[in-house]
Amino acid sequence: MAQALSHLRRPGLSKSRISAFEQCPRRLWQQVHARERSDVDASTQMSFAAGHAVGDLACSQIADGIMVEAEPDLQAALTRTAELVAIADRPIFEATFEHEGVLVRVDILVPERSAAGVAWHIYEVKSSGSAKSYHIGDLATQYWVIANCGVTIASASIRHIDTSFVLATPDDYNGIFSDAPLMDQISGIAATRDAMIEDIQEMLAGEEPVCTTGTHCSSPFACEFSSHCSSLEPAGPEWPIGELPNTGARLAEKWSAESVFEIADLPEDAGLNPLHTRIKHAVRTGEVYLDSDGVRQATAGWAFPRIWLDFETIGFAIPRWVGTSPYGQVPFQFSAHVEQADGELIHVEALDLSGRDPREPIASALAKLPREGAVIAWNAGFERRCLRMLAEAVPCHREALFSLAERTVDLLPVAKAHYYHRDQRGSFSIKAVLPTLLPDLAYGDLAIADGGDAQLAYVEATDPGCSGERRAELAAGLVAYCERDTLAMVEIYRELSGR
Ligand code: SF4
Missing domain, CATH: 3.30.420.10 (Ribonuclease H-like superfamily/Ribonuclease H)
Structure with a gap:
């Protein structure tokens, strides 16, 4: 396995960029073309730090692992990974692979030798309490890149925090992780990556795509370009139906099909519950409801x-x-x-x-x-x-x-x-x-x-x-x-x- 960075006339991609594309093509376009974005707030920085600490802990629990440093450059990391994969005598941390301009660094890669040769187990470490649906796409991207580098994959798992773990002895974190094996779910997704990468490169070479804001802007991640996109859209309703408690989002979707967007415009026979009825009255009249x-x-x-x-x-x-x-x-x-x-x-x-x-x-x-x-x-x-x-x-x-x-x-x-x-x-x-x-x-x-x-x-x-x-x-x-x-x-x- 010899690895060299593809000629990157095209923007380089990573699993997080592919994940951004899956959330919204416009988000990835903005990331690559460096438009204004919200600053990373202290809370996000804290979760990044927690993620790094969890990654370090996961590595510390694996004996004899070796780290592939990203320095002095990624080409050196690719070369070092190829050497370690060829030797296949110990686990590798941050093994680095590239295929079709997509660069991935794998948290933990563990070799398993058998009569048939060497196969590798992929572990992607997450600080969440379970494997999330958006982790599956990340893992599929890693699988697609690594397999295309000629490496045999035996399994692919999300290694996440087990929230039932209780610290019994200071600093003894054995048992804090749990593995979610996802090989069955990722191979089908990996098969779509070739076509997706082509779509992404085509999209990035063009003008900013137009995507309207919606629930996808906050899920699975809060998009850093919400101010930019909102500023380009016409003002929304003054009192949107989505503000109604509990079922507001569902009601907003239902009534948008009838071109009703304002709470005050909901018809009398809309079947609102008593709380929603009270809110509608307050919105329509400006009166405060108070029953002392x-x-x-x-x-x-x-x-x-x-x-x-x-x-x-x-x-x-x-x-x-x-x-x-x-x-x-x-x-x-x-x-x-x-x-x-x-x-x-x-x-x-x-x-x-x-x-x-x-x-x-x-x-x-x-x-x-x-x-x-x-x-x-x-x-x-x-x-x-x-x-x-x-x-x-x-x-x-x-x-x-x-x-x-x-x-x-x-x-x-x-x-x-x-x-x-x-x-x-x-x-x-x-x-x-x-x-x-x-x-x-x-x-x-x-x-x-x-x-x-x-x-x-x-x-x-x-x-x-x-x-x-x-x-x-x-x-x-x-x-x-x-x-x-x-x-x-x-x-x-x-x-x-x-x-
Ligand atoms: S704010 Fe929403 S529409 Fe705009 S780039 Fe982000 S996800 Fe896409």
């Missing part, structure tokens, strides 16, 4: 002292603390506003940025909350799960934490049943509801303004390289954000109930 009597009745049983509670959590692909699992959410912060019957509020909080397992200090602080009264959260299933998880993890506070979980009630369905402002745009997240009731209390003045920011702040603050000054700044931002969440609940409730 209904709010008071629904919450009459919420005993004082009321504990308005919110957690911030972190989950890692590779769990850091014994007893935790991949992507298992671990609370590192909570805020609680404790409200007496006369309206007096006391704020209680805990934040752990030590980088050590935060469950014990957070559980200890929670256990000091009042032993009676309703615990109120927004979308309370999450807070209940956090409390139960902490109760199991920190047995000395088990009783207090289970009691908090059992007393937890949910403000979200109360708001959903008794309030709507059209500026919520179909959403009942606290961040959609708050500005419609209390614009001065919205999150615009905060350095950390959502849960994603909070997770990024946690990762940065617990990095050993973070300075004390920066850690203090992040801590202040986290405290302000989490406190705002619980204060917002209190004030939203007061507005809704007319108290």
Whole structure:
């Protein structure tokens, strides 16, 4: 097997570029012709870093593997791969192959010798908790390139994180991966690659293709050219049917066939459910729907002292603390506003940025909350799960934490049943509801303004390289954000109930 880079008068392709083409030809055209794109945000950078860490861990679990470096250049990587494949005496990491201008680097390639000769097992490492449908295309591209380089393939699998893994011993990650064998599914797709590559090269040689925006712009990946494409399209409906909660996308598709795009234009006999009917009325008239009597009745049983509670959590692909699992959410912060019957509020909080397992200090602080009264959260299933998880993890506070979980009630369905402002745009997240009731209390003045920011702040603050000054700044931002969440609940409730 001798490999040399094809003459790249045509744009070079990779499996990620082919994947971009499969999502949308225009996306690949934009990538190749370097039009303006959104910056890679911190959250995307964090997932790239997590992906690299998972890849490194997968390689570290394979004995005697050898890495093919991409330096000094890819031609050197191709040559080195050809040498290692010819010897076939050990696993290869980042083996590099090229066919018809498509370059692939294979995460793990493992040889198997038999009387019939050498065949290779391909493992593509993913940080996800399962093999996704878009991984199959990636694997098919690798198979197509490698097979066309004259290498015999025995199997091809996605090696992904097994989310049922629990870290039992520090740094012992044996068992964290699971393999999804996909050879049966990729050979048919690989057979289409020759024709697809021709189509791609033809498309790239031409003018920018016209593709209208739609659901494909965010799935399987958020497209980095959404601003560019949206700017070229006529303005959409002011209050699109797709904003209706739960079934909005399906309804939008159904009614677009009748050329109905606006919520207000849905006919009387459209068969809308009560919530959608209320939203339609709000959109059409601009009136706010508020049933304060209904709010008071629904919450009459919420005993004082009321504990308005919110957690911030972190989950890692590779769990850091014994007893935790991949992507298992671990609370590192909570805020609680404790409200007496006369309206007096006391704020209680805990934040752990030590980088050590935060469950014990957070559980200890929670256990000091009042032993009676309703615990109120927004979308309370999450807070209940956090409390139960902490109760199991920190047995000395088990009783207090289970009691908090059992007393937890949910403000979200109360708001959903008794309030709507059209500026919520179909959403009942606290961040959609708050500005419609209390614009001065919205999150615009905060350095950390959502849960994603909070997770990024946690990762940065617990990095050993973070300075004390920066850690203090992040801590202040986290405290302000989490406190705002619980204060917002209190004030939203007061507005809704007319108290
Ligand atoms: S925003 Fe949508 S239509 Fe535009 S390039 Fe991306 S995926 Fe294609």
